[in-house]
Amino acid sequence: MVSHRLCPAAGSWLNMPPMPLLSQLLQWQQLAARLNIRLPVIWQGDNKQLISDSWQLLAQLADATVYWLGEQPPVDAVQLSDKHNYQLLGSECDVLVINAFSGFNADLVAASAGCVKAGGIWLLLCPEFSSWQQLANPAHKNLLPYPLDAHTHQGQFIRFWLSCVQQQNVIILHNNSICRELDWPKPPPADTALVPYATTEQASAVAAILHVVSGHRRRPLLLSADRGRGKSAALGIAAAQLAMAGKQLVLTAPSPRTATTALQHFQHLTAITLHQQLNFVAFDQLLSGDYQADLLLVDEAAAIPTPVLQQLVQKFSRVVFATTEHGYEGTGRGFQLRFQQHLNTHYPGWKKLHLHQPIRYQQADPLEQLTFNSFLLKPNADATKFLPDAALNFKCYQTTDWLNQAEKLQQVFSLLSLAHYQTQVKDLAALLDNPQLQVVTLEQNNQLLACALICIEGNIEATLANQIYLGARRLQGHLLAQSLAFHLAQPDLAQGTLWRVMRITVQPQLQRQKLGAALLAFIDTQARQASVSYLGCSFGVTTELCNFWRDCGYQAVRLGTTTDNASNEYSLLMLKAVLGDTATVNTLANAFAKQLFVNLTVYPALSAALVLALATAPATTELNTRQKQQLLLFAQGKRPYELIRHLLLDWFNLHYNHLQTLDAELLCSLLWQQHDLATVAQKAPFNGKKRLLCKLAEIVRLNC
Incomplete structure (x- = not known):
């Protein structure tokens, strides 16, 4: 492995003319492709010069898909902005350039890093570190309260981030000089997985998906991974095998674009006559329509509202959820917190499989480590020990x-x-x-x-x-x-x-x-x-x-x-x-x-x-004897609910704090929230209007 070359003084940097430096970057990019990694480069120096040099570099990367954050993008580049932040799942590029001279949006930088392909370049253009950490960061204007001005306020994030970055495996350039080279990882070991699988781990994931269809009902599978581990591809591969076995499948995701990877793998592995066996349906349509499927596949589940996931797993008896579990999407950890707890409570037989091995790049990818470590995205692994009698x-x-x-x-x-x-x-x-x-x-x-x-x-x-x-x-x-x-x-x-x-x-x-x-x-x-x-x-x-x-x-x-x-x-x-x-x-x-x-x-x-x-009910006078008698007649089945509902409301307003919890919630739903009998009757344990009316009669009989 090549060791770091970080020179302490500017005079000891390896100086190169602009074009030879660009040639060196292209050579490094080719080596990164052979090693199946992404190339992280931080280029500090003069604003105009670096923009010009980066444009020249991109001009030499024919047919490259370029994402650009910040100002002054080339004509053919896709300029990313805040609105793209959580629409990047499944999106890929060959080069990602971050023009930090116009600001450094930490959220967008972290989210977009996962888009860079193996052999691609992640290029950060920025002022000299010593001056950059003393500048304002207008890209963080939405983080500052009134009356602070993001164009003049000097925060601490850039200083902190640079201190983290300099501990990472990254190329650092200064104008025409190489300040630090990369510690090149070893070539990745060959995987023994057979086609169409990229890794043996992915093959295990597909087998687990197939078992959801052949095994017991109501035992959903959760397939989780950081980005680039092949979980969406696993959905498509499994869907292809199930379609060839005559199964009908439905795929849903936060957006059609998010489902592209799974659909592409499915269509690549199946004849066109089978393509109708897997249909993409938006999750809101799934809930409102009458859809039948042997298996429901949910891609990027953490980006779908938790209550929607709860309804989907209730509506479909066989479900596979695939999701990215990492903080830069802003959803993964909450998915663990909320939805997995729901599965623990209601579906104790559910299974989880976590994919560790990257597919789009190798395990020792320096850009992934740079992103995880500089944005503190690695969860704290230390177990906390609490001593009740020790000082706090x-x-x-x-x-x-x-x-x-x-x-x-x-x-x-x-x-x-x-x-x-x-x-x-x-x-x-x-x-x-x-x-x-x-x-x-x-x-x-x-x-x-x-x-x-x-x-x-x-x-x-x-x-x-x-x-x-x-x-x-x-x-x-x-x-x-x-x-x-x-x-x-x-x-x-x-x-x-x-x-x-x-x-x-x-x-x-x-x-x-x-x-x-x-x-x-x-x-x-x-x-x-x-x-x-x-x-x-x-x-x-x-x-x-x-x-x-x-x-x-x-x-x-x-x-x-x-x-x-x-x-x-x-x-x-x-x-x-x-x-x-x-x-x-x-x-x-x-x-x-x-x-x-x-x-x-x-x-x-x-x-x-x-x-x-x-809520607090309005003041209500106590019911008189005749009114109470009407309620008791209802309890005996001698008055219809519609005739005594107004009396039941007055009685409930007076006594709701003294009823058993479930009884109070039932009456609240009917009388305060004004849900109709048919809607409430559909919910367990009533499962019918007649049983619901019997329960209401029982509440009145025992409490009135």
Whole structure:
């Protein structure tokens, strides 16, 4: 192997004229192709010169597919922007050029790296490291709160990222000089897999897919891997074999483009007369239509909303899910958190197979290692040990602390990624670039047990707060203050100091031991010392989370009217007074509970359990003797439901807090949420209107 050549002084760099340097890059690219790796190159120096040289390089790569991030792309290049960030799965290019002179979008850089083919070039053009780390990064403007200006604000992300990069196996150039060469890996060992398989591991994956069809029903398979491991190809290969055996298959994915790889492999291996045996159907059509299949294949499942996956696995008895499980898509870790827990609960016979061996490039690919390590995408493998009797330590970390706490930052970001379904690389960048973010940790023996991410908001001057209240202004990075001023018509509250708990998470194996509550109690103490008026939080609401925050002293004050695309949950805003007025929070909470009752039809996806937890029924007078008699006649089967429904509603409004949980949820669904009898009757355990009416009669008979 060739050793690193990193020269400490500019005078000792290997200087080459521009064209010979380009020739050297082309030679390296050819060697990378033979070794089945991608070539990572960081080229620092003069802006105009590097743009010109890179254009010359691309001109010599005939028929190459070029992706370009940033300004000044060549005519034939595909210019990527933020909107492409999560549309890149399954997309490939020969060269990816990142023009960091116009900004460095960490999220897009991480996501696009997986597009580069083996033998391809990943080329970063940037200023000299010493000056670059002192410049503003306008590409991260969406990460900075008002009033910070991304064109002048100097964050810490570039400095941190460069410190990570210089520990990686990457070519570094400076204008016409070679500063560091690559440690070339050994040629990959030959795999013994037989055609059409790329690896023996892929062959095992296909066998597992086939077993889903021949084995027991209701035992779904989850095929997971990082990018480039051949999981989508495995779907296509297995589909071809099943089609030739006469099976009918359906393929779905976040988009038709995402399913391209699986379809191409299927069509390549089957006669055209069999192509109709595998049909792509959008997942929303699958749920609304009457589709039958011997097997449902779901590609890139982590990018599909979890509730949709739950419905699909219920509707189809034989399902294979394939997905990328890695943080740069911003979905994979949440897929583990949510959907796999659902499978554990409802489908205990489900199987999981993880593919490790890359196919599109070899195991020692330097670009993959560069991406994983510089964006902290490798999960923390160390098992956390908690000693109940040992001392606990609380610590606070600011933006500037992370430069000297890289190991702790890795632990924090890994835990945040594990615990929240939408953690992305931009969240790592925000930790380093946004000075209004702070992390509070709960540690023991230098081990991270839990952490919380706090956003400092508010302190908005009166005129601006009033403009927000009137709907004339919106401020980036002040979600809590914005909601208080606009949605809750409390512009005065936006003028005080506010802390919003953006995320809070405990190591999974340590949950339900009050560690999260202890962390919030410490945050409350810190907030008092910092003269904070109110603490707040906003999250996709579930009954469990709602109860957790309530137990910690927070009150619900607003519920968003649209559901999150990934979780299908409504966003709940909760508030707690610190130095602010507790009576104000009580007033807002009471008003919200009453308004929610009136507006329940706006929330069709809200569960009855959450409705009961959040809404308050209007004051109702006690039923008189004749009215109660009507209810009892219904319980005896002598009155139809439609005739006594209004009386049942009045009775329920008075007594819903005293009924058994399931009985209260049933009546809530019918009376408060106004779901019709037929809809409710379709759900287990009723499975019919007659059994549902018998259950209602029983509730009245036992409680009225």
